[in-house]
Amino acid sequence: MPHHQRPDAGYPDRAASRSTPRTGHLPALKAPTAVVVGGGVAGLVAARELAMQGVQVTVLEAAADFGGCVARHEVAGFTLDAGAESFATRSQAVSGLAGELGLGESIVAPDPAGAWVQLPGSAQRLPKTGLLGIPSDPTDPQIVAAIGRKASLRAAADRMLPLGNLLGKDQLSLGELVRARMGSTVLERLVTPVVAGVYSADPDVLDVDSVAPGLRASVATHGSLQAAVGAMRKAAPAGSAVAGIAGGMGRLTEALLADLKRRKVQLRASSPVKTIAKHDGGWRVASADGTFDSAGLVMAADGVSAVTLLQESIPGIADLKPAPGPSVALVTLVVDQPELDAKPRGTGLLVAPGVEGIKAKALTHATAKWPWLADETGPGSHVLRLSYGRAVGQAGTAEDFTGWPDEKLYRQALSDATALMDTPITDPDVLGWKVVRWVGALPSATVGHRDRVAQVRELAADGSHLQLTGAWLAGTGLVAVVADSRTRARQLAAELKAAAPSSS
């Protein structure tokens, strides 16, 4: 059923309307309106923030379900996260939001066993004192075991090497910084596996200031990369670098939706936006579900969709269209294999490049990582999640696993899980399995990212009450996305308030 909302720049001054006697001559003061395009976490958080500021909000989501990358699915009768399964604790962005939504008591730390790294020939524990795999002490015995004595000495030379003009470079990749300071073995054996696991990208293309904000300045202050990493780790909140929600991160989406319904936000799923145009001092948004006019607009779709939809209205933005993010296929196995009770590889492994026969880039032993999940499955039963799709250098993804049929991915996952866990995991052990494909869902903050984001923001700031948010601008990861969408939505609410005709 087509739905048509009139643009409305009015703003509800509830106190004023309550104290003004109803004469019948005054037009009813209406809330300003905003449409949010995209119902991932960025869009839902923006919608909530706008609604809290008195804006009437409609969220249009292309998919049948809200939440974007924070989704759940059923495997062997268990409800499991199908996308994001944790959040960083470096800021309060997600934990604060979860608290506001009544999930504060459900925030849980992962098992302290920590992750391993699978290197060609051996698996090693990943030291916990690093940042994106960069060690704070390259002479630590665990690091020596992972990279060898020679590479450890080379990395330790970071303390003595002059900084030169590396830090003054306009554009600096994470890979370039690590290679220059600690050598290529640290990069390949420690940093590349971690970065591939988190971003599906190669450190040589990632903008250091975007994926490790503050690191460049910290190196300048402390004189070496290892000292900078040590200082940043010390400054981080105590405890684990990530946390989860008992029951799964999908509960965050559910709680957001419940909250938005309470706030009378209109939620329209299966409503892909087709065109957007400036209209009558506001916006006209046409989706498969109807036409929506509003005073303000939040664009919270992925970068490619966002730019495509806005290029008619925002001249110049087309030149800033990002490349589609890397694609990832996830295979979840629920298995009956009591040998896994011993957590042979901690909470899971990240796979270094060049490990023969293994195609997965990471394996999460979810029942080892999350005690709440182990309680649900019971002893002997385990959830393993393997991810496929490693980007290599500037060329992008080496092999597009999302094109593989489910059955082929499943067979590969059995073989990879057996090798990585050093435990036989065969077809008869499997209680259930599922494949999920995330196509282009992990936007890469490539070198020069911050400049491009600034340009996008500058183009959008043309007085037309438009805010853009989402991982392609804020950076991949829930902490970055939640913080940015809140800020953008508050800004839009303030603009709409300021633009509202005075009610006096």
Ligand SMILES: Cc1cc2nc3c(=O)[nH]c(=O)nc-3n(C[C@H](O)[C@H](O)[C@H](O)COP(=O)(O)OP(=O)(O)OC[C@H]3O[C@@H](n4cnc5c(N)ncnc54)[C@H](O)[C@@H]3O)c2cc1C
């Ligand atoms: C497999 C996977 C695992 C991850 N794990 C973690 C983790 O453990 N911890 C962490 O912090 N982060 C993790 N992330 C990253 C994190 O989930 C994302 O950065 C974050 O959820 C992105 O939110 P978003 O709203 O910007 O984008 P999305 O979730 O991509 O949402 C964008 C939404 O816009 C919609 N859309 C697109 N075009 C249109 C259109 N034309 N009309 C209407 N709607 C449209 C899409 O359907 C989608 O729902 C993971 C991501 C993936 C893919």
